[in-house]
Amino acid sequence: MQSCYFYTPEINELQSDGNVDNIVRLKSEYVAMERNSFLAYNIISWALIGLFWLGAPTILSGSVEQLTLMQKAGQFLKADAVIADETGWTHFYNKAQQKLILSVYTDGQDIGDLEEGLTVSSGLLANYGRGANDLSGADYVTRAIWLTMNRYWRVDNSKPVRRPVRIRFYFDQQDFKDIRRGIRQTGNKLETIEDLQFYSLEGGSIHPFSTRTKSSKARFSFFAKPSPYLIGEKADFFYAEFEVSDLSSSGSGGFLIPLNDEAFSIQGSIYSHKGIPIENAYFRSPLEGAMIRSTGDGEYTLANLDGGQKYRIEPEVPGRPLEGVTILDLLAMEEHIAKRQIIEDPYDFLASDLDQSGQVDEGDKYWLQRLILGETAGFSTEKAWQFIPKEFSLSLDDIYDKPIPNFISLDNLYNNVAKQDFIAVKTGNLWEEKDFPNEPPIILAPNFYLENVTSCGKNTLVEVHLRVNDFQGVRGFQFSLEWDPEIMMLDSAYHFDLPNFDDGNLGTNMLEQGNLGLLWYIDEDHPKTSLPDGSTLLTLRFKIIQETDEAEINFSDFPTATQVIRKNLSTSNVLFTLGRIKIEEAATVETPKIKVFDVDCFGKENGQIIIEHPAAGNYQYRWNNGSRKGALANLSAGSYQVTITQDGKCPFVSDSIVLEEPNVLFVHNKNVHHPNCPGLPEGAISFKVSGGKKPYQYEWDNGARTPWVTQLTEGAYQVTITDDNGCIRTEIFDIYDAGEIFINYSITPSAGENTQDGKLAIRDLIGVQGPFSYEWENGSTESYREQLAPGNYQVTITCGNGCAYVKNYKIPKSEPKLNLEVDLERDEVAADDYIYVDIESPISQALQMKIYTMKNELIWQQVVAGQTGHNRQFLLTPTEKGIYMLQVLGQSGSVKTTRFEVF
Numbered sequence: 076m077q078s079c080y081f082y083t084p085e086i087n088e089l090q091s092d093g094n095v096d097n098i099v100r101l102k103s104e105y106v107a108m109e110r111n112s113f114l115a116y117n118i119i120s121w122a123l124i125g126l127f128w129l130g131a132p133t134i135l136s137g138s139v140e141q142l143t144l145m146q147k148a149g150q151f152l153k154a155d156a157v158i159a160d161e162t163g164w165t166h167f168y169n170k171a172q173q174k175l176i177l178s179v180y181t182d183g184q185d186i187g188d189l190e191e192g193l194t195v196s197s198g199l200l201a202n203y204g205r206g207a208n209d210l211s212g213a214d215y216v217t218r219a220i221w222l223t224m225n226r227y228w229r230v231d232n233s234k235p236v237r238r239p240v241r242i243r244f245y246f247d248q249q250d251f252k253d254i255r256r257g258i259r260q261t262g263n264k265l266e267t268i269e270d271l272q273f274y275s276l277e278g279g280s281i282h283p284f285s286t287r288t289k290s291s292k293a294r295f296s297f298f299a300k301p302s303p304y305l306i307g308e309k310a311d312f313f314y315a316e317f318e319v320s321d322l323s324s325s326g327s328g329g330f331l332i333p334l335n336d337e338a339f340s341i342q343g344s345i346y347s348h349k350g351i352p353i354e355n356a357y358f359r360s361p362l363e364g365a366m367i368r369s370t371g372d373g374e375y376t377l378a379n380l381d382g383g384q385k386y387r388i389e390p391e392v393p394g395r396p397l398e399g400v401t402i403l404d405l406l407a408m409e410e411h412i413a414k415r416q417i418i419e420d421p422y423d424f425l426a427s428d429l430d431q432s433g434q435v436d437e438g439d440k441y442w443l444q445r446l447i448l449g450e451t452a453g454f455s456t457e458k459a460w461q462f463i464p465k466e467f468s469l470s471l472d473d474i475y476d477k478p479i480p481n482f483i484s485l486d487n488l489y490n491n492v493a494k495q496d497f498i499a500v501k502t503g504n505l506w507e508e509k510d511f512p513n514e515p516p517i518i519l520a521p522n523f524y525l526e527n528v529t530s531c532g533k534n535t536l537v538e539v540h541l542r543v544n545d546f547q548g549v550r551g552f553q554f555s556l557e558w559d560p561e562i563m564m565l566d567s568a569y570h571f572d573l574p575n576f577d578d579g580n581l582g583t584n585m586l587e588q589g590n591l592g593l594l595w596y597i598d599e600d601h602p603k604t605s606l607p608d609g610s611t612l613l614t615l616r617f618k619i620i621q622e623t624d625e626a627e628i629n630f631s632d633f634p635t636a637t638q639v640i641r642k643n644l645s646t647s648n649v650l651f652t653l654g655r656i657k658i659e660e661a662a663t664v665e666t667p668k669i670k671v672f673d674v675d676c677f678g679k680e681n682g683q684i685i686i687e688h689p690a691a692g693n694y695q696y697r698w699n700n701g702s703r704k705g706a707l708a709n710l711s712a713g714s715y716q717v718t719i720t721q722d723g724k725c726p727f728v729s730d731s732i733v734l735e736e737p738n739v740l741f742v743h744n745k746n747v748h749h750p751n752c753p754g755l756p757e758g759a760i761s762f763k764v765s766g767g768k769k770p771y772q773y774e775w776d777n778g779a780r781t782p783w784v785t786q787l788t789e790g791a792y793q794v795t796i797t798d799d800n801g802c803i804r805t806e807i808f809d810i811y812d813a814g815e816i817f818i819n820y821s822i823t824p825s826a827g828e829n830t831q832d833g834k835l836a837i838r839d840l841i842g843v844q845g846p847f848s849y850e851w852e853n854g855s856t857e858s859y860r861e862q863l864a865p866g867n868y869q870v871t872i873t874c875g876n877g878c879a880y881v882k883n884y885k886i887p888k889s890e891p892k893l894n895l896e897v898d899l900e901r902d903e904v905a906a907d908d909y910i911y912v913d914i915e916s917p918i919s920q921a922l923q924m925k926i927y928t929m930k931n932e933l934i935w936q937q938v939v940a941g942q943t944g945h946n947r948q949f950l951l952t953p954t955e956k957g958i959y960m961l962q963v964l965g966q967s968g969s970v971k972t973t974r975f976e977v978f
Contacts, residue, residue: 142168142175144247144312145226148205149394151198152176154189164243167195177228178243178314179322184236186322192232197245200225200284201393202357204249206364207257210329212340212376213286215295220379222257222365223329224250227283233322240322244273247312254330257365263332273298273315275326283325285370294321297331334379339488341377343495345369345390345462348422349507353499356390356462382489389462389482390497396451396459399504400443401638402551402596407505408440409596418505421471425461425500429454433475443503447553448582448592449634458502465496520647521546521639523554523612525628525654531725532660533622536566536718539654541613546606550644551596554630554637554651555582556615560589562626563617563656566731570614574603585634591615592635599642618728619658628654664719664727665689674712674736676802677766682710682734686717695720712736738766740796740804749811750788752878758787758810767798788812816872816880817841817909817949821942824887825865833863833886836942837870841909841949844875891943892917897963897971906977907954912961914939914946920966922946926953927960934959941965953977 139158154167154176163183167176176197179186187193200208203225210221228244255265265271276283279293288295298317315328345353352373357366361379369375369390380386408427410416418424418435427435429442442454463469464483483495522544530537541556558565565586571577573595582592593613597604619626630637630651639647665688672683685706688694696705699716707715712734719727742762750757761783764771773780776793784792789812796804818840825833837858840847849858850871860868865888872880896915904910914922922941926934939948953959956977963971 139166139168139175142166142173144245145172145174145197145199146203146247146249148199148203148225149201152196154195157189175245177230177245179230180241180243181236182238182240184238184240185234186236186240187232187234193234194229194231196229196231198227198229200366200368201355201395202366202368203253205253206366207254207329207360207362208284209257209360209362209365209367209378210284210286211360211378212342212367214289216331216378218334218338220261220332220334220362221329222254222332222362223284223327225253226250227325227327229283229325230322231280236320236322239318239320241316241318242275242326243314243316244326244328245312245314246328250328253364254328257360257362258330258332260363261332263330265330268313270330271315271328272330273317273326273328275317275319275324277319277321277324280323281325282371283327284368286374286376287370287372293324337382338379339382340380340491341386341388341485341488341495342491342493343375343388343483343497344373345375345497345499346373347499347501347504348420353392355395356392356460356497356499358388358390380488384488386485386488387482388485388495390499391462392460394459396454396502397446397449397634397636398459399501400446401506401636402447402553402594402640403506403638403644404503405440405443405447405596406551406640406644408435408443411435412437412440419471421469421474422463422498422500423505424471424474426502426505429458429502431458444580444594445582446503447594447635448580449590450582450584450592452584460502461500462497463500465498520650521549521552522650522652523552523630524650524652525556527655527657529657529659530619531663532658533619535663535725536616536618536728537656539615539617539628539656540570540611541615542609542611543606544608546608546610548604548642549647550599550604550640550642551594552639552649553592553594553635554639554649555593555633555635556591556628557631557633558589558617558628559626560587562621562623563619565591566616566618568613568615570611572606572611572613573597574601576612582634590631590634594635596640604642617656619656622660623658625658626656628656661725663725664694664721666727667719669729669732671732671734673734674710675800677736677739678711679736680709680711682712682736683708684710684715684717684732684734686719692721710734737768737798737800737802740767740798740802741765742796742804742806745808747808747810750813751876753813753815753880754788755813756786756788758789759783759785760787760792760808760810762806764796764804767802767804768800770799772797813878814842815909816843816874817911818872818882819939819948820884821944821946822884822886823942823944824889824891825863826888826890828865828888831862831864833865834861834942834944835859835863835868835884835886837872838940840872840874843878846875848873887945891915895963895965895967895969895971897961897973899961899973899975902973902975904952904975904977906952906956908952909949910952911947911949912963914941914948914963916941916943916946916965918967919943922966923964924948924950925962925964926950927962929958929960 145152152169152172152174154169156168156170158166158168164178164180166178168174169176177195202208207222208225210216210223211219213221224246226246251268251271258265275296276285276288276293277296279288279291281288281291281293296319345356347353352371354369354371354373356369358375358377360367361377367375367377377388411418411427412435418427424435427439429439432438446454462481464480467480469479485492524542526540526542528537528539568578568581575597576595580594630653637649639649641647667689668687670685670687674682683706686696694705696703697718698707715732715734717729742764744763746761748759764782773782774795775784777784787810789810791807791809793805793807796806819838821836821838823834825831849856851860852869863886865886867883867885869881869883872882892915894917898913900910900912916922919942922939923936924939925936928934934953939946958974958976961973961975
């Protein structure tokens with residue numbers, strides 16, 4: 076059995092200066108005092124041990140034994156209930172969460188009451204389960220590593236006490252592991268839980284992890300060696316017991332390691348761009364497995380840093396995507412999207428761009444609404460915060476044009492460094508909260524209330540109406556509802572009686588835990604910012620799943636925090652009245668047999684539901700689709716529900732009757748191969764089918780009966796797919812011939828029947844890929860021929876994919892034209908299509924081609940090396956409909972113009 080050590084007032088006085096050397100010296104002196112005063116000490120020790128062992132069984136008696144400790148990182152709870160045992164201990168706990176907070180032995184003194192302002196709380200930092208909390212930068216620590224748990228306790232507004240009071244601080248194995256992880260790097264060891272040290276900050280009412288304690292006049296008290304005692308048979312948590320002289324205090328546990336070597340520190344602060352300090356931003360400690368947090372003033376200190384090293388300071392906030400986000404931010408974003416009040420501040424713009432698309436639009440508004448409703452699935456928490464060094468110049472113009480740093484780098488640290496500050500941008504937080512002194516009297520505050528109703532017992536449904544009174548000039552609201560999910564479950568929500576209020580305004584991701592978020596807002600000038608008293612905003616239908624006498628539906632702040640906004644954007648007072656469901660067992664309509672005939676083909680309306688009762692009777696039916704019949708036909712797929720009544724009995728309300736349909740016949744993995752070369756049967760089609768009911772049958776319009784066809788030429792091919800239910804799907808596939816080749820060429824005629832001065836030049840080819848090869852009837856492989864007599868000439872052009880194109884050209888016998896002549900293929904042409912223009916040139920010359928709109932705007936031009944005689948040039952028509960002018964200018968100064976229309 077271990078002994079328990081308590082500090083004395085004399086010891087506390089020695090430690091009040093916060094000097095670590097004194098603390099370490101005190102620890103050794105206290106151990107020496109222990110050895111020198113063995114007899115007196117043992118009398119005290121055994122008396123204290125008796126108190127522990129008398130207290131421990133008692134603390135597990137009654138309902139206290141059901142209490143556990145917080146184990147969710149980032150959680151904070153206040154005590155709202157107490158249990159006083161016969162030994163004089165008062166155990167503070169949170170009733171809703173059934174979590175033990177703190178135990179206090181007052182020795183008969185009045186410390187105050189929870190209902191009169193006394194606050195007893197406990198919390199876990201977000202680093203719980205990841206490593207230690209590094210408090211080495213606190214002003215009461217010098218030349219030492221001071222690592223603490225992430226768990227803490229705090230008492231505020233206690234009445235003054237005349238004598239010291241005893242406290243039991245509870246912690247678990249994970250708290251011990253977190254500290255031990257941070258200590259490993261130092262070469263020290265934390266062997267057992269008995270080696271932990273505990274402390275308190277008495278007076279000043281400050282956070283136990285504050286690093287600036289002297290200015291608050293808080294007194295640091297260090298308990299060198301308390302002895303924790305195991306509570307509970309499963310050994311799932313422990314406690315340390317010690318005394319405090321001022322109960323308005325706070326504290327935690329940790330481990331202190333004195334240092335002899337000189338070390339440096341880096342200090343700074345984190346504020347939002349609106350000047351609000353950011354608490355609980357985290358920095359990586361020099362010790363692996365430890366973290367440093369920013370205080371309530373936004374300040375941070377990295378201590379025990381070696382000189383000459385490079386350090387990267389990079390804040391992070393684990394989670395907290397909802398912080399500071401309300402419907403006011405939605406309204407600010409709405410104003411920007413509607414261009415009534417444009418966001419001009421670059422930090423506000425960063426906060427507004429939730430989907431990081433580079434603009435603020437409806438997509439950002441969607442994500443912001445989901446955040447407020449607590450639905451963060453799909454929203455990366457890495458996007459929730461951005462930290463920008465204060466010295467970085469951020470402007471709206473280049474916000475996405477240059478990288479924005481998120482860390483500060485310090486090279487070759489050789490002294491203490493301060494003012495390493497960051498500006499925090501919280502995604503979604505656009506609105507700067509303000510106080511409105513013109514708040515109306517509380518009697519005019521809107522009242523949201525849930526009516527008390529009666530249910531007919533287990534497995535029945537009950538409707539609960541959310542109504543309002545004094546709903547005058549309300550611009551928007553947000554809050555949550557909660558109920559016991561072991562007693563009832565939410566079946567559906569309907570009867571939304573506000574504009575822009577539907578199931579998309581509900582946060583439903585926490586329904587299994589019995590929580591529902593609600594959100595609504597409207598334009599300032601909308602007439603429905605006011606409603607008559609008693610108006611129903613929403614009807615909730617619950618299913619009773621457990622036998623009990625009564626159930627409650629409460630208003631809460633989780634997952635959506637409470638806020639009601641008036642037309643002038645002031646925050647309104649609000650009254651909430653919970654609803655009770657009285658559950659009475661009574662005779663219920665006997666459960667009928669429900670026959671379901673599903674829809675046989677996707678999209679059809681041939682499903683049926685038939686109700687068969689075990690006995691004859693006068694039954695009335697009410698379906699959720701409005702029908703009053705006992706059998707429904709010609710139904711589409713969907714969810715149906717029926718309420719059946721009979722002679723005053725409690726109605727039978729069915730579960731959702733799901734009428735299913737096969738998945739749509741879906742044709743996918745379509746593979747269409749077009750012929751590589753024109754005119755050849757090289758086309759092929761294949762595909763796969765899913766959905767419907769296998770097996771499938773195939774019928775092509777060319778007679779094929781397989782999911783693939785080959786040896787196809789250009790054309791449209793249709794296949795009809797039939798599944799085993801007779802459901803039909805038709806698909807049409809197009810096979811295109813190989814791309815047409817467009818050839819620009821020039822022909823110079825021969826001067827006479829027996830002369831050989833004709834020329835033929837293929838200038839370029841359009842529509843196919845190179846490289847190209849040429850083979851003429853005389854074996855020539857050039858693209859240009861000359862000294863040709865009048866007659867026909869044939870060339871085979873082979874393109875890059877191996878296709879051969881045979882073209883015939885004629886060298887005429889004639890004299891060249893005396894003037895420039897231009898002839899367009901046609902004067903009515905399709906948009907974005909190839910047509911050719913024939914140009915007769917009296918000489919070899921550069922031909923400049925231009926296309927103008929009817930407004931004389933030049934939209935295209937090209938220079939062609941024209942030859943004497945006939946030249947054919949292809950051009951691509953404009954994409955816009957209209958009348959255009961083609962102009963051809965010869966080098967000799969002649970100009971020819973022709974018009975054409977694009978349809």
